[in-house]
Every structure is written in structure tokens, then in C-alpha cells.
Amino acid sequence: MSRRILVTAALPYANGHIHLGHLVEYIQTDIWVRFQKLRGNTCRYFCADDTHGTAIMIRARQENRSEEELIAEMKEAHLADFTGFQIEFDNYGSTNSPENLEACKIIWKALRAAGLVSEKDVTQLFDPEAGTFLADRFVKGTCPKCGAVDQYGDNCEKCGATYSPGELIDPVSTLTGAKPEERTASHLFVNIEKLHDFLEEWTQSGEHLQKEVANYLKGHFLGEPLRDWDISRPAPYFGFEIPDAPGHYWYVWFDAPIGYIGSTWQWCKENNEGLSKYWQSSDTEIHHFIGKDITYFHTLFWPAMLKVAGFNLPTKVHIHGFLNVDGGKMSKSRGTFIMARTYLNHLDPACLRYYFASKLNSKLDDIDLNLQEFTEKVNADLVGKVVNIASRCAKFISGNTLGDVYPEDGGRFQQAAEAGDRIAELYEQCEYSQAMREILQLAEVANKFVEDAQPWLLRKDQEKQGQLRDVCTIALNLFRQVVIYLSPVLPELAKKTGELLNDTLSGWEQSKTPLTGNRVNKFSHMMKRIEEEQVQKMVEESREAETNEETESQDTPAIAENWNDSAQPLIDEPLAEECTIDDFMKVDLRVARIVEANHVEGADKLLQLTLSLGGETTRNVFAGIKAAYAPEDLVGRLVVCVANLKPRKMRFGLSEGMICASGPGGKDVFLLAPDTGALPGQRVH
Numbered sequence: 001m002s003r004r005i006l007v008t009a010a011l012p013y014a015n016g017h018i019h020l021g022h023l024v025e026y027i028q029t030d031i032w033v034r035f036q037k038l039r040g041n042t043c044r045y046f047c048a049d050d051t052h053g054t055a056i057m058i059r060a061r062q063e064n065r066s067e068e069e070l071i072a073e074m075k076e077a078h079l080a081d082f083t084g085f086q087i088e089f090d091n092y093g094s095t096n097s098p099e100n101l102e103a104c105k106i107i108w109k110a111l112r113a114a115g116l117v118s119e120k121d122v123t124q125l126f127d128p129e130a131g132t133f134l135a136d137r138f139v140k141g142t143c144p145k146c147g148a149v150d151q152y153g154d155n156c157e158k159c160g161a162t163y164s165p166g167e168l169i170d171p172v173s174t175l176t177g178a179k180p181e182e183r184t185a186s187h188l189f190v191n192i193e194k195l196h197d198f199l200e201e202w203t204q205s206g207e208h209l210q211k212e213v214a215n216y217l218k219g220h221f222l223g224e225p226l227r228d229w230d231i232s233r234p235a236p237y238f239g240f241e242i243p244d245a246p247g248h249y250w251y252v253w254f255d256a257p258i259g260y261i262g263s264t265w266q267w268c269k270e271n272n273e274g275l276s277k278y279w280q281s282s283d284t285e286i287h288h289f290i291g292k293d294i295t296y297f298h299t300l301f302w303p304a305m306l307k308v309a310g311f312n313l314p315t316k317v318h319i320h321g322f323l324n325v326d327g328g329k330m331s332k333s334r335g336t337f338i339m340a341r342t343y344l345n346h347l348d349p350a351c352l353r354y355y356f357a358s359k360l361n362s363k364l365d366d367i368d369l370n371l372q373e374f375t376e377k378v379n380a381d382l383v384g385k386v387v388n389i390a391s392r393c394a395k396f397i398s399g400n401t402l403g404d405v406y407p408e409d410g411g412r413f414q415q416a417a418e419a420g421d422r423i424a425e426l427y428e429q430c431e432y433s434q435a436m437r438e439i440l441q442l443a444e445v446a447n448k449f450v451e452d453a454q455p456w457l458l459r460k461d462q463e464k465q466g467q468l469r470d471v472c473t474i475a476l477n478l479f480r481q482v483v484i485y486l487s488p489v490l491p492e493l494a495k496k497t498g499e500l501l502n503d504t505l506s507g508w509e510q511s512k513t514p515l516t517g518n519r520v521n522k523f524s525h526m527m528k529r530i531e532e533e534q535v536q537k538m539v540e541e542s543r544e545a546e547t548n549e550e551t552e553s554q555d556t557p558a559i560a561e562n563w564n565d566s567a568q569p570l571i572d573e574p575l576a577e578e579c580t581i582d583d584f585m586k587v588d589l590r591v592a593r594i595v596e597a598n599h600v601e602g603a604d605k606l607l608q609l610t611l612s613l614g615g616e617t618t619r620n621v622f623a624g625i626k627a628a629y630a631p632e633d634l635v636g637r638l639v640v641c642v643a644n645l646k647p648r649k650m651r652f653g654l655s656e657g658m659i660c661a662s663g664p665g666g667k668d669v670f671l672l673a674p675d676t677g678a679l680p681g682q683r684v685h
Helices: 020-038 054-062 067-084 098-113 192-203 211-220 252-270 292-309 340-344 349-359 371-391 412-428 432-453 462-486 491-501 508-512 532-546 581-585
Strands: 004-009 042-049 091-094 117-127 139-142 169-173 181-190 232-234 248-250 284-291 316-320 589-599 607-612 618-623 638-642 648-650 653-655 661-665 668-671
Touching: 004 020, 004 252, 020 042, 020 284, 020 316, 020 340, 020 349, 020 412, 042 067, 042 252, 054 067, 067 091, 067 340, 091 098, 091 252, 098 252, 098 292, 117 169, 181 232, 181 248, 192 211, 192 292, 211 292, 211 589, 248 252, 252 292, 284 292, 292 316, 340 349, 340 532, 349 371, 349 432, 371 432, 371 462, 371 491, 371 532, 412 432, 412 462, 412 508, 432 462, 462 491, 462 508, 618 653
Parallel strands: 004 042, 004 284, 042 091, 284 316
Antiparallel strands: 117 181, 139 169, 232 248, 589 607, 589 638, 607 618, 648 653, 661 668
């Protein structure tokens, strides 16, 4: 039976343009939506710009225009980038819309009625010249622990200490340079602890979240009372004023997820459908795709709001990792920041869609973009294997028709048809990388058939023209199957294949029935090889643009400054003394998964990690990475650990190993990450 599915991706913030790190999520989601539609399901993809908050207000002031003008311009730019990467939304709205305001009022009224709202005083730093309260990132000063100057309001990049903005020595506002004042204002809070039992049952059911996410929530939040959620901000603030609390505005993280409902409601009005059909019906599945950095909001606060207001709870929250490049995060100092638009200026979006698909799975592991591998993989897989099937035989039958009866092919078509069910299940479970491997195996079978049949020789023999037609009929049908399976990832290739074969590739089940009798049109190139020069130009343009445009936070994923390592000088650190292979083999390096990560009370630099080496084997490790990584971002991540290191007694406890990382220290620490497919417990050779 056809399913009715509502799908969302996290709302991009309207204070910046789309970059390749963002695109991991939107491409992942678009692939899943296209797959569902190809399977015959009613699937709607809703998204919107996240438009409220202090950052938008401050930027609009600096640019001497209204917030509405700013967010309208950014929405147009975001949609242009998404369209360029063939990402199709059923509706792309805004959290500043009338529909979102009405949805906020409905949920707020329900929270009030349930007695979950309270009021408390909050003391924060205030900029008297800008006339606004300051978030941590808008305050700088001298570290109260080590005396380092020019440090942000939450932690010190030099010594790794964490603190509140009020503890900074000689703090200044980054907005105006003024000395901030401590001021107290009342805030509204939502008490979700009253929903503790419900949230524990929902998160631990095994149905809605990945196992590592459920374990993370249980270990970090659900084992103790849930803290009240600060849901409001005082004026001045760009957002919706709370109807029953003049002078208070809903905090951006309140109305942002409600934007999913607001965007749906906007689409419903335009298409004469009821909102309840999608958000209050047991016949509708709701799937959220998000990055692991916003797990907390989407798995505790959001289900709590939906439950109280009587809306559908998410069927599944699909959480993915970040984008790394050669194992590294984005660095503002190195200017390693590639915008979506910059990529589109130089390269085919289909190439990035395929590369991401070849890396993505259902886990929370970060994925790695290596630009050299990217070039080689696209050229080998898409040009050398997939498109190559058609390019080697379509020209021999161009202007004629495929055979009226599908010829005997040794069971190849049937085997590929049967593989479709397995590939479909992999798409369903977001195991894209495995799906790509299965599909490429089918392409290899088709290529070997063409290689063995040698149609270029058959065309020279007039007596073998019937055999040539059979060979081309088989090869083009095997190609068509491969393209159908790839069409959620490569919609443009599916369109071009349809034009070649006078066919419309619109359903998964088409892969089970051979195409016969159709006229074959003239073959034209379907994909071009990536040239190294194109990639270099893209990197150079990004490097130049970076000097003129402020980057986003370091939590956003990175693109490598220069993928050609041979062009980089060796970092000024002497190599260790020469060792023998026997010396090296004494070190037992193992793949491990971080199953728990916690702050260490009294330690400025350490995090306490619990590593799984597979089965019941674990290691307790203290790692000096606090300045570079938040504990919640590490859970579920694969790392390389020294598993046979002699345990070391520390004042915080026993450390039973060491994780491998590079970098000089502080915030410049980069964990070594095993490639996709590695499993906890495997030895690193």
C-alpha cells in the first residue's frame, strides 16, 4: 500500500549562504524523498528559512536595512543554491510567516494550559550602546584562568578553560566595543521534566532514534531531572512577540522546529488540503533529517511540544554526522570554506550528490570529503562504469529500435531485477553507501557483457546485424536498470536516459520489466570527467572569497584548503627516531566507537570517554580534547585508539588507553577517523 510521508530537513539560518557542509543533509534528504516517490509513495518534502534571533537583528542594523529585507534576500539565495543541486522541496517557507506564527500560538496555548510555563529572572551581559543582551559569541575579553587576551565569552582557545561571560576580565562587546553591563531580565521557561516518563519511553523505544542516540540521551539527560527550557528573550529581539507576555519574544529555538508545521500549513493552503491530514493523522509518517549538533532540541524539546499540543510525533529522526575534509574541520584562519555557489561555478552538482551518497550511511559518523578521491571516484564510477555502458553501444543502434522481444542474456536482467528489492531496502534504511556499491556491481556486470560481446566488431559484419541489435538491446536495458536504481541520487542522468530511450523513468518497478521496441535516439554525452584544474580553480576561488566574507561558526563542516598534500611543506616538528617494524607492532591500534563522553569536574582540558572495542570490551580514556570537541558531538563517532597502553592512574580516575589525534593542541586538535565500513575492534595495520 502507498504510504503518506512528511519529510523535513533542518532549517538553514538566514544569516549566511549555503556551503558544502550544509548540503550533506539536504542532499541526503532529497535522495530519500526521491526514492520514496519512485516507489509510489506520497512523500512531501518541507523546509524553510530559520529567520529569527539576535544575529539577524544585528546584521540588519549593520547593513542599514530591515530584517524583512535581509531574510527575503537570503531566502532567494538559498533556494537558488538548492535548485542548483537538484534539491526539490514541495514547499520552502519561512519561520517569519503568518502560518508559523499561528502554529506557535497553538503550541504555546497548549503549554500554558498544561501548566508547564514559569517565569524566572536571568542575569546576562548587556551592550548599552547596541541596546541588546549579548550571547557568548558577542563578548570577548581576557581569560580568567590563564590571562590570554581576546578570548570569547564561553571558553579560552589557549588553555581550554570554560567559563561564563561574566567571568571574563575586561570584557568588551564585539558589536560596538563597549564595556558590557550585567543586567537582569525575566525569562519564560518550559518545564519538560513533567514529561520525563513520556520522553524516556519515546526515546528508548528503539523505533524512533538510532541506538547510539538513544543511549546518549539516556546517559546524559534522562538519568536526572530535565532542566527547564529558557523559551523567551527580552526586547530588543527580532522574532514573534509572545501574545500573553508583552515585551517577551519566543526564542529562535522555539519557533524554528515549529517552522516544519508552518511550511506544511502554507503548502496545505495552496493545495486545498487540511493540516491535520499531515500533523494529526495516524496515517502519516513524519521523518526528520538533522545533524547531530541539534540532537537535543529535536529529541527532547520538540517531541515534548508536539505531545502537549496533540500533534503527531516523529516516526523517525534520522541523524547524521558532519562533513570533514581529510579528517579536518573548518578553520577560519586557513580560509577553508567552499560555498555551494562556488562549487556550481566549476563542477557538476551530480558529482557531489553521488560522492556524498557513496559515503553516507545510517550512522552518526562524520563523512570525509577528499577532493582527490572525489575526482577519481566520480570519473571511475560514473563516467568509466555507468555512462560507459551506454556510450559503448547506443551509437550502434541510434535511429533504430530496440528488439521487439528481449533476448536471452544469461540471466543478467533477472538478477539485476531481483537486486532491486535489496537496494530499495538499503535506500529505505539510509544505507546509501552500501546501495551505491550494489548498484556499481551491476554496472560492472553490464560492462563485462559489452566487453565480451564487442558490438564495435559486430557492426562491421552485415550478417551479424541482428546479433548487434540483440547485444545493444541487452546492454541498454542493463544500463536502464542501473540508472533507475541511481535516479534518486542522479535525477538528471535519469532524465537524459529517458530521452535516449524514448522512455520516462518514473517508477522503481520499471527495473523489473525489459524495455523493447522503443526507438533509440542519438547518443550525447551524459556526464563529463572532472578535470583536476576545475577542482583547483574552485579551491582558489574559495580562498579568495574567504578574505572578503566572514565564515560561520567552527561547528560548520570544512573543506580542505589544498587537497594536494605534496604541495604543502612539512609542519615544523622533527620526526621521531627510526623504529623497526617489530617496535611498531608492539602498539595495538584498534578502531573504537565513543559510546559515552563527559566533562571531567575540575579538569580544564580533559574529557572522559568510554570506548567500545566491540562486544563487551570497553576502555575508559581521559583525553585532552575539551577545547576542540563538545562531549555531545563525540558520542557514536569512530576513532583510532591505542588499546594496549599501560593503564595510568590519574587524580580523576584510571585511563586505560589513548585516542589518536593530530594538531598542536587547544582548539587545533583533529581526531583521526577510520573510513566508512570500519568496525569497532578491528586492528589498524
